[in-house]
Amino acid sequence: MTKNREFTPEENQLFEDIKNGKTFDKDDDMPELYRKSLIHLLWMQGDSEYSGALGYMPWIEKAPTLQEKVLVAQIVKDEMRHASVIYRLLKDLGQGPQEHVENTELGYKLEEDEVNIGFKRLKDDYRVNIFYYNIKYWTDFILFNFLMDRAAGHQLQDTLNSSYLPWKKGIEGIYKEEIMHLTHGDKWVKILSQDPKDKEFLQERLNLWWPRVMNVFGSAKGRANDLYVKLGLKKRTNAEVRDAFVTEIQKLCDEVGLVVPEYDENVQPK
Numbered sequence: 001m002t003k004n005r006e007f008t009p010e011e012n013q014l015f016e017d018i019k020n021g022k023t024f025d026k027d028d029d030m031p032e033l034y035r036k037s038l039i040h041l042l043w044m045q046g047d048s049e050y051s052g053a054l055g056y057m058p059w060i061e062k063a064p065t066l067q068e069k070v071l072v073a074q075i076v077k078d079e080m081r082h083a084s085v086i087y088r089l090l091k092d093l094g095q096g097p098q099e100h101v102e103n104t105e106l107g108y109k110l111e112e113d114e115v116n117i118g119f120k121r122l123k124d125d126y127r128v129n130i131f132y133y134n135i136k137y138w139t140d141f142i143l144f145n146f147l148m149d150r151a152a153g154h155q156l157q158d159t160l161n162s163s164y165l166p167w168k169k170g171i172e173g174i175y176k177e178e179i180m181h182l183t184h185g186d187k188w189v190k191i192l193s194q195d196p197k198d199k200e201f202l203q204e205r206l207n208l209w210w211p212r213v214m215n216v217f218g219s220a221k222g223r224a225n226d227l228y229v230k231l232g233l234k235k236r237t238n239a240e241v242r243d244a245f246v247t248e249i250q251k252l253c254d255e256v257g258l259v260v261p262e263y264d265e266n267v268q269p270k
């Protein structure tokens with residue numbers, strides 16, 4: 001990634017043009033900085049969708065009711081479809097998603113349960129690092145819907161206005177499906193909060209997952225996001241998206257009496 005260097009006059013002109021509404025289509029000539037950033041973000045989304053689908057997959061079998069198995073199967077299918085949409089965009093940009101999927105360990109999950117890997121990457125792929133953690137309980141599956149699908153929804157909201165037209169187009173259906181996933185999470189957070197024992201466990205698991213999901217928004221020290229905003233590949237800074245997400249979670253947790261844990265990116269629980 002291009003960090004800590006001065007932008008060239010051409011690049012500054014590009015930022016200006018994008019601010020004034022310039023967009024790109026797949027066969028357009030793209031400045032190198034734009035192309036590299038776009039490809040990087042697409043890989044991150046594609047690998048996250050793919051490894052997310054695989055992480056949800058065992059829960060088709062383990063979901064508590066027949067109706068829930070159907071819903072989980074639907075969610076798995078959605079995530080795999082999201083991956084295929086994004087990988088197709090990468091293929092159109094000359095990348096090799098088929099080889100990538102075959103040669104990387106996108107199904108890999110951490111065995112340990114109560115760990116926090118901070119901002120680390122564990123394998124040679126581009127997934128957002130929350131997808132390295134294992135979904136151990138049904139409560140975790142619900143929290144993934146409640147937290148991670150919601151975080152993804154907030155991030156994808158920016159892509160609805162992307163300067164890269166094929167991505168903007170592809171994201172519309174994806175965004176709607178993510179809303180279905182997080183609604184499933186909200187429904188179950190309410191159900192689990194009604195039983196004192198379930199609620200206690202939900203709070204325990206929320207405490208574990210919270211720093212993991214907050215890390216998804218990246219470190220405030222990272223500068224790459226500012227560049228994505230200049231390129232029209234994102235609209236808001238990570239901190240702005242994260243604040244919108246936290247405000248929503250705080251309201252939902254207040255409604256059911258759950259406590260939103262403290263978070264400090266510099267203090268990562270082990």
Ligand SMILES: [Fe+2]
Nearest residue numbers: 049078079082
């Ligand atoms: Fe997705």
Ligand SMILES: [Fe+2]
Nearest residue numbers: 079149178181
């Ligand atoms: Fe999702």
